[in-house]
Amino acid sequence: MVRNFYITGDETRNIMVEIERIRTYVERLDEHIEGGIPKGSVSLICGMPGCMKSSLAYSILYHNAINEGRHGLYITLEQSISDLKQHMASLNMETETENLMIVDYNIIEEEAKSDMRFETNWMKRVKNYVEDMKKRDERLELVVIDSLNALYSLTMVTNPRKEIYYLFKGLKDIGVTSFLVSEMAPDEKKFSRYGVEEFIADAIIHLDLARKEGPIPELERYLCVVKMRSTHHDLQYFPLMYEGNHFVIYTKKELEL
Ligand SMILES: Nc1ncnc2c1ncn2[C@@H]1O[C@H](COP(=O)(O)OP(=O)(O)OP(=O)(O)O)[C@@H](O)[C@H]1O
Ligand SMILES: [Mg+2]
DSSP states (O other): OEEEEEEESOTTOOEEEEEEEEOOOOBTTGGGTTTSEETTOEEEEEESTTSSHHHHHHHHHHHHHHHHOOEEEEEESSSOHHHHHHHHHHTTOOSSOTTEEEEEHHHHHHHHHTOTTOOOOHHHHHHHHHHHHHHHOTTEEEEEEEOHHHHHHTSOOSSHHHHHHHHHHHHHHHTOEEEEEEEOOTTOOSSSSSSOHHHHSSEEEEEEEEEEOSSSOEEEEEEEEEEETTOOOOOOOEEEEEETTEEEEOOHHHHHO
16 A cells, blocks of 8 residues: 655644555556555546557556455446456456446446436436445445546536536545546547546546657557646656556656666
8 A cells, every 4th residue: 555644734733644545557657656546536537539548447446456455346338348348358357356346327227216316317326326336335445437428428417517526526525536537539638528527637647649650650559647636746648558467658768778
């Protein structure tokens, strides 16, 4: 477990702030973000189609489950459970892992039907679902919603800033660390659908695909921590690879060797 301590306050009053961190298990990344992502935070994992947003989100839950026994919940609203499992298996990650539960639209819909609150708004439905899961399993720590865009398409978002604020706040109040997948159109500058999510989120992990020119141009993968509150972090776009069963970033130092 990674913990950082900070001293804040004025000359008369020092307050010790302790930050527990969740490791990403992206090789070399954690050492560039003070050991991991602050526990209890809400992070956006964003990027264009195929940049491995779902794979990164799943790999954070998977490696935390198998290495530290942290309980995770992966909500897939984009892909079916079987498609998601097939993809993760092709990346050498197990999909029947104890401590890691995958649920989809149908499971949440069924749960909502039997809920006294009978909530029809999907933003609230998903928040209620996570809350119920946390009540059933108090060890639940990590939650992925894949994707925010799919969630928005299930409901009428009339006041994005307010509704998104309450979703993010709700997840924090439940006490989980969340990773929200956010789709970006190629050449899009905003990290999210409404452009407000990046201001409300505590962290933004941007996955990018850039064209490398040459006789045969090819796309290269990059990862950048654009924002992470309470964290000194690098702003480099690190080259990103998937090796074996995990992600690896390369720093300038490694590339010069
Ligand atoms: N071993 C592998 N098996 C399958 N796909 C792989 C493998 N290694 C890399 N990939 C890449 O993973 C990509 C899909 O990853 P993932 O589904 O996580 O992306 P995504 O950003 O979530 O995509 P989308 O925007 O469609 O949801 C494929 O386009 C492929 O380039
Ligand atoms: Mg995806």
